[in-house]
Amino acid sequence: MKKGNTTLVCVTGQRDCDRLIRAGRKIADETSTSLQVLCVQPTSAGDESCxxxxxxxxxxxxxxxxxxxxxxxxxxxxxxxxxKQIGAVHIVTGMPEAPVNxxxxxxxxxxxxxxxSMVGKEGTIYNICPTGKKQQTVKLAMQN
Known part of the structure; x- marks a missing residue:
């Protein structure tokens, strides 16, 4: 993998995070980047999320x-x-829900x-762009 040419998808241990991976794949394809998925579980997490x-x-x-x-x-x-380690040029997450962490x-x-890019449960992608870039909302066509 070439450092600095990666889309990073951050998932939790929830099954419905598959939509984030699919959205990340679409973004990676559109930006000609490789795709990496990261899941950070709490240290107290046991076998329940295997x-x-x-x-x-x-x-x-x-x-x-x-x-x-x-x-x-x-x-x-x-x-x-x-x-930073993988040189991510785009990050994909879920939408923050209450309580926001x-x-x-x-x-x-x-x-x-x-x-x-934050992906809502209905598939809409909301973007936080770097300073000076226009913000936009994109509708992602989810395929099963």
């Missing part, structure tokens, strides 16, 4: 992406460090030049 993680790993494989899993209680900082905000603050 099936979901395996499903997401297979979804990532199907999207020609490698999935990396870390166990750490500071998901945003791990994601930022991983993004600051994940997206911290990523944007620490990586202000990297576009962040």
């Amino acid at each position: 099936e979901e993680l395996e499903y997401l790993r297979q979804t990532a494989r199907d999207a020609q992406a490698e999935m990396t899993v870390y166990f750490n209680d500071d998901a945003a900082l791990i994601a930022v460090g991983f993004a 600051g994940f997206v905000e911290l990523i944007h603050k620490l990586l202000p030049k990297v576009p962040v």
